[in-house]
Amino acid sequence: MKTIGYLGPKGTFTKLAVDTAFNDEERRSFTTIPECIDAVDQGKIEIGVVPLENAIEGTVQLTVDYLVHQVRLPVVAEIVVPIQQHLLVRKDFSGELSTLKEVHSHSHAIAQCHQFIHQHLPDANIQFSSSTGKAAELVSESKEPIAAIGNIIAAKEYGLQIVKENIHDYPNNHTRFLVLAQDRSVVSINHPAKLERTTMMITLPSDKSGALHQILSAFAWRKMNLSKIESRPTKTGLGNYFFIIDVDQTYDDVLFPGVKQELEALGCSVDILGTYPVYHLNI
Amino acid sequence: MKTIGYLGPKGTFTKLAVDTAFNDEERRSFTTIPECIDAVDQGKIEIGVVPLENAIEGTVQLTVDYLVHQVRLPVVAEIVVPIQQHLLVRKDFSGELSTLKEVHSHSHAIAQCHQFIHQHLPDANIQFSSSTGKAAELVSESKEPIAAIGNIIAAKEYGLQIVKENIHDYPNNHTRFLVLAQDRSVVSINHPAKLERTTMMITLPSDKSGALHQILSAFAWRKMNLSKIESRPTKTGLGNYFFIIDVDQTYDDVLFPGVKQELEALGCSVDILGTYPVYHLNI
Numbered sequence: 304m305k306t307i308g309y310l311g312p313k314g315t316f317t318k319l320a321v322d323t324a325f326n327d328e329e330r331r332s333f334t335t336i337p338e339c340i341d342a343v344d345q346g347k348i349e350i351g352v353v354p355l356e357n358a359i360e361g362t363v364q365l366t367v368d369y370l371v372h373q374v375r376l377p378v379v380a381e382i383v384v385p386i387q388q389h390l391l392v393r394k395d396f397s398g399e400l401s402t403l404k405e406v407h408s409h410s411h412a413i414a415q416c417h418q419f420i421h422q423h424l425p426d427a428n429i430q431f432s433s434s435t436g437k438a439a440e441l442v443s444e445s446k447e448p449i450a451a452i453g454n455i456i457a458a459k460e461y462g463l464q465i466v467k468e469n470i471h472d473y474p475n476n477h478t479r480f481l482v483l484a485q486d487r488s489v490v491s492i493n494h495p496a497k498l499e500r501t502t503m504m505i506t507l508p509s510d511k512s513g514a515l516h517q518i519l520s521a522f523a524w525r526k527m528n529l530s531k532i533e534s535r536p537t538k539t540g541l542g543n544y545f546f547i548i549d550v551d552q553t554y555d556d557v558l559f560p561g562v563k564q565e566l567e568a569l570g571c572s573v574d575i576l577g578t579y580p581v582y583h584l585n586i
Numbered sequence: 587m588k589t590i591g592y593l594g595p596k597g598t599f600t601k602l603a604v605d606t607a608f609n610d611e612e613r614r615s616f617t618t619i620p621e622c623i624d625a626v627d628q629g630k631i632e633i634g635v636v637p638l639e640n641a642i643e644g645t646v647q648l649t650v651d652y653l654v655h656q657v658r659l660p661v662v663a664e665i666v667v668p669i670q671q672h673l674l675v676r677k678d679f680s681g682e683l684s685t686l687k688e689v690h691s692h693s694h695a696i697a698q699c700h701q702f703i704h705q706h707l708p709d710a711n712i713q714f715s716s717s718t719g720k721a722a723e724l725v726s727e728s729k730e731p732i733a734a735i736g737n738i739i740a741a742k743e744y745g746l747q748i749v750k751e752n753i754h755d756y757p758n759n760h761t762r763f764l765v766l767a768q769d770r771s772v773v774s775i776n777h778p779a780k781l782e783r784t785t786m787m788i789t790l791p792s793d794k795s796g797a798l799h800q801i802l803s804a805f806a807w808r809k810m811n812l813s814k815i816e817s818r819p820t821k822t823g824l825g826n827y828f829f830i831i832d833v834d835q836t837y838d839d840v841l842f843p844g845v846k847q848e849l850e851a852l853g854c855s856v857d858i859l860g861t862y863p864v865y866h867l868n869i
Contacts, residue, residue: 334712335693337700356647364639365697372756410618410716414648417620429617431716433693473655477819515815516799516806523799530827532798533816536760544813 305489306331306348308339314436314457320382320480321352322456323584324492336365337373340483344374349489352382356479366481367535367547370576371504378502378577379490380482384584385475388416390467391439391451391458398448400467403427407438408452416452419470424450439463455586482579496580499553500530506537506545508570515546521565522550525558547576554578588772589614589631591622597719597740603665603763604635605739606867607775619648620656623766627657632772635665639762649764650818650830653859654787661785661860662773663765667867668758671699673750674722674734674741681731683750686710690721691735699735702753707733722746738869765862779863782836783813789820789828791853798829804848805833808841830859837861 307325310317311332321330328350333339336353343351353366370376392403400423406413407430413420420427427450432438435453442451443461451463458465484490507514515534522529531549552558554575563573590608593600594615604613611633616622619636626634636649653659675686683706689696690713696703703710710733715721718736725734726744734746741748767773790797798817805812814832835841837858846856 334714335697335700337697365694368756411648414618414620417618431617431720433714433716437714473651475819513806513809513811515812516802519799519802523796526796529798531817532829534814536758546815 304329305350307350307352308333308342308348309352310336310339310354312434312436314439314453314460315434316384316386316454316478317352317354317480319454319456319586320384320478320584323384323586324382324482324494324582326493337369340369340374340376343483343485344376346485349484349486351376351483352480353483354478355381355481356477364535370483371535371545375574375576376483376485377487378481378579379484379487380492380579381500381581382480382482382492382584383477383497383581384480384586385477386415386471386473387454387469387586388412388452388471389455389458389465390419390470391442391453391461391463392449392466393442393445394462394464396448396464396466400424401426402448403450404447405430405449406452407432407441407449409433409435409438412438412452415472415476416470418472419467423467436460481577492580492582494582494584497583498551498581499578500581501550501552501554501559501578502576503548503550504545504574504576505548505566506572517569518546518566518571521562522548525562527552527558527562587612588633590633590635591616591625591631592635593619593622593637595717595719597722597736597743598717599667599669599737599761600635600637600763602737602739602869603667603761603867606667606869607665607765607777607865609776620652623652623657623659626766626768627659629768632767632769634659634766635763636766637761638664638764639760647818653766654818654828658857658859659766659768660770661764661862662767662770663775663862664783664864665763665765665775665867666760666864667763667869668760669698669754669756670737670752670869671695671735671754672738672741672748673702673753674725674736674744674746675732675749676725676728677745677747679731679747679749683707684709685731686733687730688713688732689735690715690724690732692716692718692721695721695735698755698759699753701755702750706750719743764860775863775865777865777867780866781834781864782861783864784833784835784837784842784861785859786831786833787828787857787859788831788849789855800852801829801849801854804845805831808845810835810841810845
């Protein structure tokens with residue numbers, strides 16, 4: 304039986320992504336991104352799912368930095384899920400929204416629903432919790448007219464009703480998760496993949512004007528489409544950068560080795576962090 | 587009297603940045619990034635300080651997205667402070683670290699000190715709080731042998747002792763903050779600026795292979811040095827991107843208008859989000 308580790312606790316978006324993408328594997332909740340990645344690296348679990356972008360709990364930078372600097376595990380899939388935040392109350396609540404005295408959630412979830420709160424709950428007291436799941440738990444245990452902001456899993460796990468759906472400010476916001484595994488054959492996701500992607504890490508020899516332009520030339524003349532580029536400072540000091548580049552095609556034996564060779568000739572170091580299918584899931 | 591708004595609560599890194607950079611202005615704590623930005627936009631406060639990168643409380647993406655999509659306020663300065671996490675205990679604690687039963691902090695701070703916790707506090711129970719300040723408050727009120735992870739301000743605000751300094755995993759990690767103001771003349775920071783920077787937002791007409799390379803050509807042949815580039819999906823749908831580009835020089839009347847003109851001829855839209863000094867502060 305395979306075990307999937309994820310950034311917990313119960314009711315997080317990472318758990319929602321895992322439950323939507325996978326079937327009957329075992330699940331194990333981890334308290335931090337590094338702990339989850341370490342567990343896969345040390346063979347304690349087979350698969351790890353960690354947030355990469357727009358996550359409520361967990362930072363983008365931490366996942367990338369930990370994979371780059373500490374534990375180089377292959378990325379074997381990406382899962383993209385829409386961000387859907389709901390207003391959750393106890394099932395016996397039947398009043399108007401305006402009677403809600405408090406709104407509990409993780410500060411990032413509160414921020415994502417800023418306009419809704421401003422318009423519909425201007426007088427409610429905002430209370431921060433360490434996760435959306437914790438907020439839902441607190442509401443489920445309270446006798447007061449209070450609400451939590453969280454996703455559909457948080458509602459189910461804690462027996463709450465969704466009194467207002469989709470209260471997030473941006474309708475087209477998505478969260479991205481990386482699936483990590485030593486052995487890619489253990490990962491099976493029962494959805495059609497939307498596209499294939501290869502993620503590369505490129506480190507420049509030193510800061511110099513136009514270096515990035517030179518790097519991108521290697522992709523441009525091969526007509527390789529980049530869907531993401533992000534510069535990150537290396538942790539070895541100020542002023543040194545590496546780039547994370549997503550190319551929307553599978554690693555092959557001609558184009559990618561050609562790019563790598565050219566960039567290395569320029570003094571860059573080039574690592575392939577993974578070549579993997581991308582799944583867009585509806586929840 | 588000017589008022590500076592910041593992402594609170596007490597004891598956060600944003601508060602530390604504000605206290606280090608500014609003198610005797612009034613301070614007002616805000617519970618979310620959008621609330622702080624709105625307050626500056628509506629003239630309720632003169633200056634807002636919000637996290638941009640590597641923040642413990644608050645997301646990178648939220649600050650950029652809110653400035654791009656909702657409220658276009660000028661960036662008038664950037665503050666960079668080193669991330670220094672300490673292990674905090676009550677002043678009457680005098681035991682060994684190994685006797686600490688619990689470690690409390692924001693999940694991102696816990697993750698930043700992953701290796702220290704793993705090596706020195708392997709048996710301590712990890713407890714998440716909604717901010718590093720809340721964790722320090724909880725420790726200050728407890729009679730148990732428990733610790734918090736937080737910065738020097740959290741220690742001072744809650745009367746805790748630093749039992750172990752600099753327990754963060756990466757020594758060269760920094761947090762970046764943006765200073766926002768309608769009127770740049772109200773902002774005075776009593777430190778020498780390290781460099782000048784201009785932040786631009788460039789939106790592509792549509793996804794096409796090599797478009798980014800073409801954009802960077804406009805900077806490269808002018809020998810304009812880019813210190814950061816990040817692609818972000820627009821919130822209008824999947825597959826549309828904009829780029830945030832940092833150029834390490836002040837906006838001028840020749841180079842920047844030239845870049846803008848060329849890029850607009852290619853069908854891009856170009857916005858200047860700010861041209862401002864960057865302050866590196868020691869805390």
